[in-house]
Amino acid sequence: MSGTSLDMDRLVPEKTTLTLGFVALLDSAPLVVAREQGFFAEQGLEVRLQRENSWASVRDKVAYGLLDGAQMIAPMPLASSLGLGAPPVAMETALVMSRNGNAITLAKALADAAGIEADPQGPDPLLTGRLLRAHLTGLERPLKLATVYPYSCHHYQLRYWLNMSGISPRQVEFIGAPPRQMVDLLQTGQIDGCCVGEPWNSLAEVYGVGRIVATGHQVWRNMMEKVFGVTREWAAEHPQTYRAVLMALMKACRWLESHQNSEELFQWLSLPPYLDLEIEPLQSRGLFARHLGQRFAGADTNFPWRSQGAWLLGQMREAGQWQGPLDNPVLDRVFNTGLYREVAAALGLNAPLADYRIEGCDAEGGELSGTLGAMVPNENGFIDGICFGLRHF
Amino acid sequence: MGNEGLSVMLVDDETERAAMVEQELQAQGYTVVCRLTTTAALRHHVERVQPDIVIIDMDSPDRDTLEHMSVVNQQNPRPIVFFADKDDNPDNIRAAIKAGVSAYIVDGLKPNRVKPILDVAIARFEAFQSLRSELLQTRTELEDRKLIEKAKGMLMKHQSCDEEQAFRTLRKLAMDRSQKLVDVARSVIKVLEVL
Numbered sequence: 001m002s003g004t005s006l007d008m009d010r011l012v013p014e015k016t017t018l019t020l021g022f023v024a025l026l027d028s029a030p031l032v033v034a035r036e037q038g039f040f041a042e043q044g045l046e047v048r049l050q051r052e053n054s055w056a057s058v059r060d061k062v063a064y065g066l067l068d069g070a071q072m073i074a075p076m077p078l079a080s081s082l083g084l085g086a087p088p089v090a091m092e093t094a095l096v097m098s099r100n101g102n103a104i105t106l107a108k109a110l111a112d113a114a115g116i117e118a119d120p121q122g123p124d125p126l127l128t129g130r131l132l133r134a135h136l137t138g139l140e141r142p143l144k145l146a147t148v149y150p151y152s153c154h155h156y157q158l159r160y161w162l163n164m165s166g167i168s169p170r171q172v173e174f175i176g177a178p179p180r181q182m183v184d185l186l187q188t189g190q191i192d193g194c195c196v197g198e199p200w201n202s203l204a205e206v207y208g209v210g211r212i213v214a215t216g217h218q219v220w221r222n223m224m225e226k227v228f229g230v231t232r233e234w235a236a237e238h239p240q241t242y243r244a245v246l247m248a249l250m251k252a253c254r255w256l257e258s259h260q261n262s263e264e265l266f267q268w269l270s271l272p273p274y275l276d277l278e279i280e281p282l283q284s285r286g287l288f289a290r291h292l293g294q295r296f297a298g299a300d301t302n303f304p305w306r307s308q309g310a311w312l313l314g315q316m317r318e319a320g321q322w323q324g325p326l327d328n329p330v331l332d333r334v335f336n337t338g339l340y341r342e343v344a345a346a347l348g349l350n351a352p353l354a355d356y357r358i359e360g361c362d363a364e365g366g367e368l369s370g371t372l373g374a375m376v377p378n379e380n381g382f383i384d385g386i387c388f389g390l391r392h393f
Numbered sequence: 394m395g396n397e398g399l400s401v402m403l404v405d406d407e408t409e410r411a412a413m414v415e416q417e418l419q420a421q422g423y424t425v426v427c428r429l430t431t432t433a434a435l436r437h438h439v440e441r442v443q444p445d446i447v448i449i450d451m452d453s454p455d456r457d458t459l460e461h462m463s464v465v466n467q468q469n470p471r472p473i474v475f476f477a478d479k480d481d482n483p484d485n486i487r488a489a490i491k492a493g494v495s496a497y498i499v500d501g502l503k504p505n506r507v508k509p510i511l512d513v514a515i516a517r518f519e520a521f522q523s524l525r526s527e528l529l530q531t532r533t534e535l536e537d538r539k540l541i542e543k544a545k546g547m548l549m550k551h552q553s554c555d556e557e558q559a560f561r562t563l564r565k566l567a568m569d570r571s572q573k574l575v576d577v578a579r580s581v582i583k584v585l586e587v588l
Contacts, residue, residue, distance in 0.1 A: 024569070046553065048552055048553060048554050048558070049552070050558070050562075051562060051565055051566070052452070052565075053452050053453065053454040053456075053565050053568060053569050054452075054453070054454055054455075054456040054457045054460075055457055055460075056456040056457055056459075056460050056472065056495070057451055057452060057456060057495070060451070060490055060495065061490060064486050064487050064490050065487060066487065066490055066491060085460055085463070085464060085472065086472050087473075147461075148457060149457050149460065149461065150460060150461050150464040150465075174461070174465060175436060175458070175461065176457050176458045176459075176460065176461020176462065177457070177458055178454035178455070178457055178458070178569070180454065180569055180570065181454070270584060271551070271584055271585070271588075272548065272562070272566060272577075272580070272581045272584055272585065273548070273552070273562045273565070273566060276566065276580060276581075276584065277580055277583070277584060321464060
């Protein structure tokens, strides 16, 4: 892929009118900004953003060409390439659009009963886990916990935190529900808790129906969350368009790093069909809750680490969704690190030289070799302090 | 016809469209065991009814609930991409997705038993697209219709999209929020008017 380097200053997109899909979550912001701030237009692209109501329809519409590309949960290109949950379609990503932003929220009544108090500084996930576990021993029924999609960081982070807290999956009934329904389901007592992306955790708190007991950022520090995904077929047929889209999205991500709580961003996200008026209650407290650690750019934020792909593969195996060795060649096809470096170079940004690293080990001060010299990556680590790496590097 | 014993569940917010599909399926000897609009209780209905096939609007937010069920329990219907036949070309699949049909079937069901059902759904969904504006006129109050038209126009302008896409956006918003189309139209107008 990187062997067919193009002149990034003079991209002539094969296709200039595009439809890209998104799900109404705060981390759809890079796509919204790229359109509204004119970064797509700068690249000669006219982009229509199409709201999708489920991850399943994002997958299907990208797979069969009704969308050119889309915001995807990080495990989606991998799951789709492996044929998990649907017939296999080879997909890839060259850009991580955001990290963090999920949280585990318990119904307020349950949190109260378990003695879990609200903490404005953010929750202590080890303490909340212990309290929940202690409370469960007196509970006769399994805990009903919802996540948005079986192949998602939400699902895996929830399982990880439960495991860490000594709560067995057998004590839990996992169900799937769309993000928007979580607040209602919590309110009506149909679920005991959920792991979902923003703004739904913050809204559950604002409406007084839920309490955040752990953030995704605490469970897995700076793991990839949403990626820009396309089919490999589309990527091969539209190399210049693809690069132009990535350029625009990377500019949008960088813009977001300094404008996360700007009035402008709030106004754009309040537009239909983006998040519309649903985010209104968050205006006074700031759109992005600090302790959720949502990140859009800087250091290696946008780099699609294959080692993180291997980590996700491990989580799929852990959840019983997939079997096989983790050093799977599919990782090299799904996480297009070469193309990322190419786009970063065109924007004058440093990018990691390695595709794989040991995840979770920040010990040595963590400097990495980059295309433009040494770089300090984002802090990374897992709540249980483990290090994760494949044997071959 | 050998269609006995296959039970179908329809999940669709467009009640007229669902009725059209049901009628045609029944005429061909299938049993439609359950017809639902978008619902938070979909999970319970599937567990109770145990359908062989679920036909669900492509844009329904409940699809992810079904996908989750199929992963958790092998007995639950699993997603299929229309026809498993190798001779079917991707254009047919695209057409089906474009018509807005998605389907979930229980394990072990043969494609040739499912295909006629999907063909019915796709044909009815397609036919409904042209019927829709007519239906909107007969069942919606004039005032509401004006609001929907206005919101559509504003979305077309802001999102640089065509009429069909603007309408679909409104519908998706309505489905996602379990709101009436006219209520969504009102909120869209409120937001876009201040721009």
